[in-house]
Amino acid sequence: MILQRLYTLAQLLLCCTTSVVSYKILVAGDAGGGSHYYILERIAKALAQRDHDVTVYVSNMYTKHRHAPPLKFVTYDSLVTMDEWESLLSNITSSYLSGEDFLSQVQSQLKAAPLVFKLMRDQCHSALSDKQLLNQLREENFDIVVGDFYYICASLLGQALDRPYVLIDCPLPSTWQYSINNNPINPSYIPATQTGFDQQMTFVTRLMNSFQICLNYLLTFTFFADYDHLKQIHNIKPEVSTYTTLGQAQIFFMNNDFTLDFPKPLMPNSIPVGGILTRPGKPLNPDLEAFVQGSEDGIIIFSLGGYVSIVEQDMADMFAGAFSRLQQRVVWKQRGKTPKVIPPNVKMMEWIPQNDLLAHPNTRLLVYHCGVNGAYEAIYHGIPVICLPVFYDQPDIAQRIASKGAGLRLDINTVTSEILVEAIQRVLDDHSFRSNMRTLSTIFKDKPNHPADEVALWTEYVVRHGGAGHLRSAAYDLNLFQYLLIDVILFMTICILIVIVTMATCCRCFIVTKRKLCSKKVKAE
Structure with a gap:
């Protein structure tokens, strides 16, 4: 009996023990800063925690992220300076804030897109130009490359190293990303x-939605033309287009979760992993903790993110005027113009621990x-939101939050102190907003794995099986005419026309013959 129990216990221990295999993984870490980088760094840490040897490939434009053991960093010299990026972001912010309608926003997109494309192309050229560094990476013989979908160079790097690669959408997945992944997108x-x-x-x-989809496709092919040229310059399989190169990713990790996003069809190799940066809160520093705890009516967090700057003094003063009328204290992430008068209930900081503040009771x-990462952090901690979207996917995220009753959406171009105060009071007084957000939080957390761990598990899956070709749809091998059935529709249209013409000809012949017979009969009589 004792031996049998020991044998059973040994079997249980054997079942609970997993064989740990260490893989060599290269993470193409975007330019090395901003929300895109933070997502990749979180994934890199999740992989390193699973005992994998993780190397992060980034530019020398940023230096503050180089101390994240056990990660290793390999840097390349950037042709793009931080001043260029900052200037571009400031110009984009100004152009979007000046647009008040749909056509103005489209015009802003068309103006900003070429500038963004140029800097991203130059950044990619930097990453691929150091041949000695690339040879060192080849000698490492990585098992897989993990990169940002929007940072097109990640897929080119995987192709240059002849390694399988997986890609993650760091913003909310866009229309052209869905087309590359062959996920159906119906404008209706x-x-x-x-x-x-x-x-x-x-x-x-x-x-308007159909027009925007067509515009996105147009910008996509304009965007990819530059990268096709880079593939020729650096001799990275120039016969394979950039569009096809992206489509050859083994897995597409989509930065969305249907707790927030609208339901839509996805291919088997498109894995939703929204909320990668969500985590429990950490204690605040003593000074900030004292400010937060000192408010009997609670606090409000105000931030326009790491890219958006308040460029007009009137706007800064408008926000300050609105917050001065509140009973709550406000923690304000300051970027751009500072209000002429800072209210006593406002604490301005150049950087705020947003996740830790959201976790505070x-x-x-x-x-x-309304950036995508902040949306998932708010959902995770059950905090309602007032959205002031500026550009790119922010209006889309704002509409998703508003449609789920978890917050309100305001127009940053037309908002006034009165409108903002009224919206704040409405969300604070109407408990349905907080209740709906807590419901979303419960749903979001009800999953077997954290999104970062989900990425790690699927990355290991790809390495273990030498790819994920069995999840790849046959749609990848079809051209546009075949995929949209244009050739079939044309053939069927021609057949229908032939039938119609044949029937019309037969009817005409019948009528003509009948008339002739009738005419002969009349003459005979």
């Missing part, structure tokens, strides 16, 4: 990125630009 109920529409669209909004509301 799937809103395109940068429209700010929900799934209940009128004829006019469906028309005294936090009541988040007022921010």
